[in-house]
Amino acid sequence: MPDRLPPLTALRAFDAAARHMSFARAADELNVTPAALSFQIKSLEEHLGQPLFRRLNRAVELTEAGRTLAPGVEDAFQRLTRSWRATRRLHDTTTLSVTAGPAFTAKWMAPRLYEFAQAHPEIDLRFIASLRMMDFDRDEIDVAIRFGHGPDPGLYALPLAFEWLTPVMTPEMARRFPTPESLRKAPLIFDDSLDFLDPPCDWAAWFRAVGIDHAPEHGLRFSQADHAVDAALAGGGIVLGRRALVVKDLHEGRLVAPYGVALSTKAHFRFLCPRGAETRPHIAAFRDWILAEIGKTASVTEGLTIVPAEDVAPK
Amino acid sequence: MPDRLPPLTALRAFDAAARHMSFARAADELNVTPAALSFQIKSLEEHLGQPLFRRLNRAVELTEAGRTLAPGVEDAFQRLTRSWRATRRLHDTTTLSVTAGPAFTAKWMAPRLYEFAQAHPEIDLRFIASLRMMDFDRDEIDVAIRFGHGPDPGLYALPLAFEWLTPVMTPEMARRFPTPESLRKAPLIFDDSLDFLDPPCDWAAWFRAVGIDHAPEHGLRFSQADHAVDAALAGGGIVLGRRALVVKDLHEGRLVAPYGVALSTKAHFRFLCPRGAETRPHIAAFRDWILAEIGKTASVTEGLTIVPAEDVAPK
DNA sequence: ATGTTCGATTAAATAGAGCTTAACTGAACC
DNA sequence: GGTTCAGTTAAGCTCTATTTAATCGAACAT
Known part of the structure; x- marks a missing residue:
């Protein structure tokens, strides 16, 4: 395997600089001084053998090489961040993020939520009302309640009630x-x-x-x-x-x-979460609470x- | 923006370890000692708050958290590597990677290649004969010769001759x-x-x-x-x-x-490269040589x- | 059994990457 | 014409990442 990656901190510095198109703001984002950032970019340019930014009077712009490198690097760091957050959420049983459509949120969840909060004071419930289907990882969602049917590969899907x-x-x-x-x-x-x-x-x-x-x-x-x-x-x-x-x-x-x-x-409201996540304690607690609430009104x-x-x- | 990324070297160590499912081989890939790698993984697990690997007798296996983290990290580093290589290729005018179908390779390129090599001894030509459409970045290709027509967004496409x-x-x-x-x-x-x-x-x-x-x-x-x-x-x-x-x-x-x-x-053999790449000297030289060769047999x-x-x- | 080997871990010591402070440059703004 | 803003440079320091060397535990061979 030929040419290896340059120092990763330098790549991260470049990512921030390219997104902000400003070394100062990038340094700010990474909580370092502009000097450190300037240094990182310079080191990256040395590794590459050509400049990534064209230094103008009071601004910077990407060179051809910079424009080639930026999108991939940006994307890669976004993925890293996403995966890392998703992994952190795994053993974070203090917050639970749920998304549901506006109708279910207003007519089912909202009137019952305070009961859940009382039964599970240790769980911080975060609610995202949106019809848009979301990506569990990207949007940092634990549970989705959706009306529909049909297979959802890779998801744990539990019909909530006969509708x-x-x-x-x-x-x-x-x-x-x-x-x-x-x-x-x-x-x-x-x-x-x-x-x-x-x-x-x-x-x-x-x-x-x-x-x-x-x-x-x-x-x-x-x-x-x-x-x-x-x-x-x-x-x-x-x-x-x-x-x-x-x-x-x-x-x-x-x-x-x-x-x-x-x-x-045939469509019902369903409880959806990534396959395997249904055993995590706060997710299981939320599911069981929903099922119990539905049982009450059978x-x-x-x-x-x-x-x-x-x-x-x-x- | 909440929890930031852990040290990137630790993530890279994890990536290698997860791919090889072995700290020793991962250490080998990264040219460090197993001790260093073990250290990195441990530091990553501390940042995360839970183990990523289950240490067995003589092997390691991923935990739930490890399985959550690994695919995204692997993918992210692959992207980083790809972008970096693509950017390096930008000012590498010593090698030129060309792909064409087997027929064009055998009947057009092969009999003429030695002439190109003589005219441009400074360029190392690498030839990949394949019908499969390739990804310029992923497969580290500079130029493709393909028979067809139709628009190719994002590509520089030059018809080589009336066919x-x-x-x-x-x-x-x-x-x-x-x-x-x-x-x-x-x-x-x-x-x-x-x-x-x-x-x-x-x-x-x-x-x-x-x-x-x-x-x-x-x-x-x-x-x-x-x-x-x-x-x-x-x-x-x-x-x-x-x-x-x-x-x-x-x-x-x-x-x-x-x-x-x-x-x-309406279909012809076409010279294809990423838009903008047609001005890079060795790519332009190759294109001009092809056009001249075709002119000879007009x-x-x-x-x-x-x-x-x-x-x-x-x- | 038992010694050997292999893969991971740990501790201590070290090299150097990466950061900060501080002073500097040059263009733009007022 | 001074002030400000964005980036650069240099010197020194900190702490991260790494190595060396010793330790552990299970598996494999004999």
């Missing part, structure tokens, strides 16, 4: 619309965040499940499920609510599900007729 | 088959390496170009163009030869192209009727 949708509304609203048939004239709320499901789980599908041929088009539309539920809570209409998002409101009487027919879907399914969405899929 | 195909054969063979029509009964040789071209440039297309409806199927087949030409040179038959591959044999009388009709194609096209392959494409 279904049923019309939910305030009790007053339920008095005004006592039967499914009466919903034809009701103010329906549309939750566009479920559009991606196949077979579809929309109002038309639910009406087919109760034997009604009706494909409503008009009403309030929300791109986030929690906003749709909030609108229903405010008495603004009737929404096809996902179990996980409405179970607490049903339990506590703020919402009711009067018709006894729910659409089931009874809401009682008395419901469950119709699989695929049975009422459009031809 | 065409015409039946070529030994002079004796030409006497036995004086006209295109007589080729119906001739021993045709098939060069399967051109199958990917669209529009096709096969025997059927050439026959259409001379107004003959004939789609031969049987004959010698070669997956590499140089073997097909070799077979023709040996008097084994008649092959549709690409200009670049047969021009030298035509020039020197070993082959003849008696029918005066050639099929042109006259072979004289007197040929060129028929674009797309004009005789099957409906």
Whole structure:
């Protein structure tokens, strides 16, 4: 193996200098004096045999060689940092980073979080609400809660509960619309965040499940499920609510599900973490707590007729 | 920015140890004593707060943390090495690494290489014959010669010559088959390496170009163009030869192209290098030499009727 | 068994890489 | 025309990284 790497500290100095395009700021980032940094760069240039920076009056710019070297070095150090952080997180059982979509965060996690904090005061919970699928290492995430199905290679994936949708509304609203048939004239709320499901789980599908041929088009539309539920809570209409998002409101009487027919879907909320991480104590504790919380509300399914969405899929 | 990277030398030691799964061999690779390496690993484990290796009787194995850290670190150091080498190559004008397909290597480069070596004794030419598209940085290649067209973002691409195909054969063979029509009964040789071209440039297309409806199927087949030409040179038959591959044999009388009709194609041999590299002196010298060599044989096209392959494409 | 060998560890001593302080340069800004 | 800013240079110091040499423990050969 021919020419070996130059001193690594020099490469790190170059990385910082190239990112900041300034020796002073790079020195600052690395907590050294500009003199030290200047020295490192010079040493690197000697190892290479040609300059990496062109020294201008009051600034520096990369030479051809510098431009060749910088991207790879930057990338390499980023990877080192990422791996190192991921490894440190392994035995850090004091903080737990969880990401979930905004709806699950607002309607499921937020109302229950303080209970987890009480049960596990030793765990610092950090919550990142985002729909974007994240990289566990890059984004320093321990656990993700995502709605979906399908295989996730390399991940530990635990379905949290059997999921279904049923019309939910305030009790007053339920008095005004006592039967499914009466919903034809009701103010329906549309939750566009479920559009991606196949077979579809929309109002038309639910009406087919109760034997009604009706494909409503008009009403309030929300791109986030929690906003749709909030609108229903405010008495603004009737929404096809996902179990996980409405179970607490049903339990506590703020919402009711009067018709006894729910659409089931293959997608569920799932607990995801890197394979193997599920045995780390704080992650296991969080998972067990979620499962226990879900167990508490298992009874809401009682008395419901469950119709699989695929049975009422459009031809 | 929280926890910073540990000492980089320790990470490099870990990288080597994890790759070799042996402190002794890792120490050997880094040209240090096993003691030094042991020390580095220990220091890294202290920084991390937990062991990276499980020390067995006479071997080591990675712990969970070690397995988490190793792939990223390995990858990062590989990138560093790659970038560093690529940058070093920038001002190394003593060696030039060229890759080309086996046919171009055998039929174009090999017979001319010694002339280049004479003209540029200061340049050490390294030749890699392979059809596989290579990564300039990863494989430490300066120049690639490839047959094709289409855009190559980020690359400097220079078409080397207008390319065409015409039946070529030994002079004796030409006497036995004086006209295109007589080729119906001739021993045709098939060069399967051109199958990917669209529009096709096969025997059927050439026959259409001379107004003959004939789609031969049987004959010698070669997956590499140089073997097909070799077979023709040996008097084994008649092959549709690409200009670049047969021009030298035509020039020197070993082959003849008696029918005066050639099929042109949009694909040509191209000179490829990373954008910007074309100004480096030894690369420019090589490019200029290739262009000059091609210029020497420009006259072979004289007197040929060129028929674009797309004009005789099957409906 | 038992001695040998191999791979890792430890301790003490040492070389030198990498850092800091401090003084200097040169262009740009006011 | 002085001030400031960014980088450079030189001297000296600190502590990291390394070596040498001795130690340990298990495995292998005899």
